[in-house]
Amino acid sequence: MLKPKKKRPLGRRELIDLPALALRGVEAKVDTGAYTSAIHCDEVRLAPDPATGQPVLHVRLLDPAHLIAVNGAGVSPRIDLGLHA
Template identity: 40%
Template sequence: MVKEKKIIGRTEIIDLPELGLYNLPAKIDTGAETSVVHCEDMEVLEEDGHLYIVAHIAASDDSDDTMEIRFPVHRERTVKSSFGQSETRHIFRTKIKIFNELYDIKLSFRDRSAMTYPMLLGRNFIAGKFLVDVSKRNLGQNLR
């Protein structure tokens, strides 16, 4: 039996519970291979032969408090930005909540402060689960 794919709009509101991020606006980008979330303060550390990504994320929009999150690096990947520049991204695994369901997702951090959306959902996450209707927005909102 073929599982029916859910339809998502060109933007969706998502949660990243393991990062403490909720009601995050995300742009759906079928041209991007990997998914990325905004973070201005992160570093990659090596401990006992393993790489970890450590990030400091604002606890909320109305607070100066930050939380430190730490994930093992799943893999390193060289990607070309939309501007044609190559850079190494450190991919980690976490959970995403969309349409009131939890999914596994592979993410990287990047400074997206100049972008409209703090989150970009790429085709590695979308493929096999969702179809994109670019005429719609935030279809999962009514399920929250």
């Protein structure tokens, strides 16, 4: 019988890396019961950082009132980042 891996406790917010988007140190909320994850934002754009010239992701976060109903009323774009357990 396999011994279960020791589980790492998760905090309210964690810093995550999204290599498929070339993003590191993104603050994220972890929902251990979710099948997928969501980033609720609008006006997504990459712009160079004035100090380093490196691309920086800029977004306008949406409040929960903008969430789309589970019954499919609306469009919910989805991308696969290859982060499968």
